[in-house]
Amino acid sequence: MTDILALAELTFFWGAFTFMIATAFAGLCAIRLALKGEAVTSLMGVSALTTAAGVSLYLIQILFEIEFARDTAIALLVLGAVGTIIFARLFRMEEGK
Amino acid sequence: MIEEIFVFVYAIIVILFVGLNIRKGSFIVEPTKLLFLVIILSILATMVLYLRGVDLYLAIKSIAKIVAGGIMFAGTLPMILAGIGLFRFGDEFGPNIFYVRNHIVGVIDAVASLVMIFAGLLIFRLDLVAVGFFFFVLIPFCGNALANAYYYSYQRRLRE
Incomplete structure (x- = not known):
């Protein structure tokens, strides 16, 4: 009876772990994007980095039951997206307007 | 085994x-x-x-x-x-490569939010679904705001 549950747990663990590795790779590429180029490109890279970090932290909370990771992940995901929109609006505005 | x-x-x-x-x-x-x-x-x-x-x-x-x-x-x-794509498309492709990168970042965001939504539904974690859905709604606005900001800043630089 417990075999199928163990199989499901193992599948979910490795799925989440593989996805976390892929997300970390995308996050590293986003760091590279954020460190080169101009302001809007950097903003885009930081936005992708917050996404990658937020999803990874959420998966860490699910896998290892670390509660503060969920709060950090929610803050990163929500504030990252909202902050990107606000800063993009600021970059769009010309000086003096 | x-x-x-x-x-x-x-x-x-x-x-x-x-x-x-x-x-x-x-x-x-x-x-x-x-x-x-x-x-x-x-x-x-x-x-x-x-x-x-x-x-x-x-x-x-x-x-x-x-x-x-x-x-x-x-x-x-x-x-x-998507990560390889961010590495692959460098500045040598011209100023319009920004829009390609914007699309790639949109792919990263969409995959992350869809995985959060569907995985949250399947493991009965509604907080994950809620955050994923909120993020999924915000993605197009982010992409649009970034592309808009780049377009206007680029036009401004061309004028100057």
Whole structure:
């Protein structure tokens, strides 16, 4: 009876772990994007980095039951997206307007 | 040992299927049919487990968790390819490469939010679904705001 549950747990663990590795790779590429180029490109890279970090932290909370990771992940995901929109609006505005 | 072999084969099958879809540039199996097929297979597997004496709730939970793992395996390849794309398209392609990068970042965001939504639904975590859905709603606004900001700042630089 417990075999199928163990199989499901193992599948979910490795799925989440593989996805976390892929997300970390995308996050590293986003760091590279954020460190080169101009302001809007950097903003885009930081936005992708917050996404990658937020999803990874959420998966860490699910896998290892670390509660503060969920709060950090929610803050990163929500504030990252909202902050990107606000800063993009600021970059769009010309000086003096 | 048999569990590890199952996970490995399952991951290879899912990732290969996603890779073939990306390689073809369109869906091999239509998404509606694929969803229907996955639901039918899940119900069949649950019934088989129930008939073999496994508790019904345990069977549903296990099958849902296996499908959630498959969704995460499916999200792996687009995430890695998006990262490679961010590396691949450098500044030598001209100023309009920004829009390509914006699209790639949109792929990263969409894959992350869809994985959060569907995996959250399958493992009965509604907080994950809520955050994923909120993020999924905000993605197009982010992309649009970034592209808009780049367009106007580029026009301003051209004028100056």
